Amino acid sequence: MTDTPKWRRRKEARPSDICTAALQVFAEKGFAGARIEEIARRAGLSKGGVYLYFPTKEALFRAVVRDAVAPNIEAIRQSVLATPLPFADLVRMLLPQVAAIITTVPLGAVLKMVVGESRNFPELAKVWHDDVVLKAVGILSGAIEQAQARGEVRPGDPRIHAFSLIGPMLLGVLWRETFTPVGAAEVDLPTIARQHADTVLEGLLTAENKG
Template sequence: MSALPTPARQRRKDARPAELLAAALDVFVEKGFAATRMEDIARRAGVSKGTVFLYFESKQALFRAVVQEAVVPHLAAGEALVEAADRAPAQLLPELLRRYWQVLGDARLAGIPKLVMAEAGNFPEVAAFYHENVVQRGRALFMAVLERGMQSGEFRVGDPLVLCHLAIAPLMFSCMWRQTLACCDTESIDPEIFVQTHLDMFMRGLLADPAGERKPE
């Protein structure tokens, strides 16, 4: 006996949390955390304010859910890539950095770190959540690859935390620049040229024996 079809109202109810999170992401990025109101999100999602509170008890809870839905899956994908360990660290690290760059290149997702950094002083609990669930988790991912490369002799020995910052900071700065001052800058840089130049310079400095620099025996 075939199962009865799910009523349209039930399907709508099941999809509603995802719809609310999509609306919340857009509004948070547009307005920032402080200026966003639950009624703004409800209006964007086409529901009542009370409906939003049926699923999320507060604006903080809704923001946490947005991060878990929109950002954390990218970290999980990176962790799975590293766990597979089917390629050398010197190949894996640039791929992870490019994936990170692609996430930052998404205007909606790039608005989240901008929001957190801009409003961390007024909402330390929001910053602490983001730091624990995104920053620290991402940092651990990159540091694991760096440490693996040092152990294998592919990378020069150095402080993994410092190297992690050196790898990520230029990409994050470029993201913040595009989100803020790029509109005032008359001398723009092609994003692809920027990231490729950064990767070339960083990896050349990191590799214990950069390609093309081996001394003849």
């Protein structure tokens, strides 16, 4: 068996260890508030050690945010493969999946960072916009457009429809990141996903109350 010794595996995992630690600290403190030393401590090496893998704090920040991009693009792409489904089924599958991803991956934290530091790091906002948001919205509104063409979905700007679908999920994430730690009620993302899918598909009004 090619059995890699622990310390070697460690060495190879270092950049990723550092990124993981950095994500935590950046998410907690913001870019400027994060201390390299704390990142180093959480990653299990010395302050100087971080600089063996990342030339500057900014570079580390960029790496953290960019690294969070790639896997999520993939996740989205996966979901898109299911597109041939009826639109309702797609939504009822997609929203819980988004909830699951967000619950697993610290996507909320990254989102907070991108939003919070967008003025200081516009390129990161751009990367996220171009690689994540635009793609996600594009896929969604594409699916919506097709569904509209098939007569499944009511008319209206597909992009805004996409907002209607995604917005509440986003609100749930930010709520969890921001308000739950200071005593707000817990929010259960999967529950939100399910109920919101129903709501947005069928409408809030009861049949007898519709125009």
